Amino acid sequence: MAERDGALRVLVALAVGLIALAFPFFASGYHIYQGSQVLILAIALLGLNLLTGFNGQISLGHGAFFAIGGYGAAILITKFGLPFWAAIPLASVVCFVAGFLFGFPALRFGGLYLALATFALAVATPQILSYTGFDALTGGSQGISLPKPLAPLGISLNSDQWLYLVCLGSAAALYWAARNLAGGRIGRALIAIRDQPIAAETMGVNAALYKTTCFGVSALYAGVAGGLSAIAVGFVSPESFGLPLSLAFLVGIVVGGLASLNGVLFGALFIEFVPNIADQLSVNFGESAKALPGAIYGTLLILVMAAMPTGVAGAARAAANAVLRGLAPSRPAKVEIDDGATNAVANSARFSTIGNVSSIRFCN
């Protein structure tokens, strides 16, 4: 059954990869654009999930780092004439530093205070971006428009297709990096800090370093996503980086599944298409449809926490296990070992012993 499980996983991964790769050659321009958006959101969710899902640090303000990435890239491209492939990495390095610095005092905060500080950051971000003192750089409340990059000479792709492939490449590389980070020694340390901070430190995990670096890496992911979003949309403005964006990220990782890297794809699809569908409904229902995304988000946050703390990814895994078990009825069902994801939100009371290896095991 283990082989079967592994084979199924490889098959699903191959299928998702192939569909993602073939998508821009079949879909229409607008759908390709939406596809890019989903990939961009998935990158941001990967970063936030490393921080919140794996390391247990709550950030309600990742929209701010997304904004730094977006504005950074936009400024480097329009004011300094850098090409996008240089501007986005540079901007995301800035994000890493910003995240590291924000994570530094955050060490002293503890979970709840960190949530409070990042909440404040999210609320204040649009005001800071439209501050008249920075007008020359940020364009004030007008924002910055930037040109869409064209495919390099010799490649016959239109700019939407090219951008999509850039996003897909970035997302794949960052997914691979996150998987390696989370699956190895570092990931175990992050989860240990989340579940048993004191035990982790006594075992030699440098919690301060891991937490700040994790915050930095997470901000870097948000920065890459912000930069890609700036060139994909062709425009950055203060109002698009407010609290709703930060909360949408939170919804994304919760719905997709806390501490699940595969879940971010569900989460990204969800937060991309729910507002879209609400927009379409507003044609029929008028202004009240504006309330729909918030109502769905809020209800789902509470329901998922109450009934399905591992999100869609956890539910999918459980369903896949059930199917596999059904295919092999003669063999005794393997006892599923609790993985990191299950514990992300439900660890405190049930797993109080350090000896419980399952709580620091990671499998995805």
Place this chain on the structure above:
Amino acid sequence: MGEFLHQLASGVALGGVYAIMALALVMIYQATQLINFAQGEMAMFSTYFAWKLIDLGEPYWLAFFATVLVSFIGGVVIERLIVRPFANAPVLASVIVFIGLSLIFNSLAGWLYGYSVQSFDSPFTSKPLFGAGYMSAHESGSIVVTLAVLALVYAFFRFTPLGLAMRAAAQNPVSSRLVGIRVGRMLAIGWGLAAAIGSIAGMMAAPIVYLDPNMMGGVLLYAFAGAVLGGIDNPFGAAVGGFAVGVLGNLVGAYVVGSEVKLSVALAIIIAVLVWRPSGLFGRRLVARV
């Protein structure tokens, strides 16, 4: 000088709103060690309820007290239905649930009452009660209401048996249960009181910031700053902190950075306090037992 006094006075009036909001936050924090991120949206929703009553022709003060009562009941119901199931959940789950709650109230208000900005009448329409020339009638009235709320809350917790029981339940739930206090019920009442106090903050803020589903965003942020500054586990500190950040925000906004980035002042206060004095001015320094 006149301009300065004017800024100072309106800072005190706004600070009063932040102070009651911060008090509501502290009330829930003391009992459950959680920060209610939905407090602002709950207050906003209550304010819409008052607005609807006034719109239907009820007199202001009837609408005011009806709203306080309904908010109290609403707070109790929310505690029983939504908060209680997560009583033993980790902080992350609770924060997510509170965020969910705030999103629900925000969209519910938008759906029921629309997203357009409404004006909200003040009961204090004639001349200012005091400080004429430096503050509006509403601002002076709002300060009086704030002080009355603070005094009432103090008296409630200091002089009534129920208040004593609530303090006991918050400080030591296990021992309180042993002496016959219904701790769960105390928590529900605490939520009700926080919602009721929050609704007063909303009704006092609405004539100043105008009524729309997002009106409490800035107020909640400043209330956080006030609670953190005063010490999140200390009601007196939170009230002082609320007034302090109200004045500070107005003065720094007016003379240093410009009022269009006033929210960043709250952010700066929060971060500065957390970096230099995480327990706030009046809070107890928290020592964790390993």
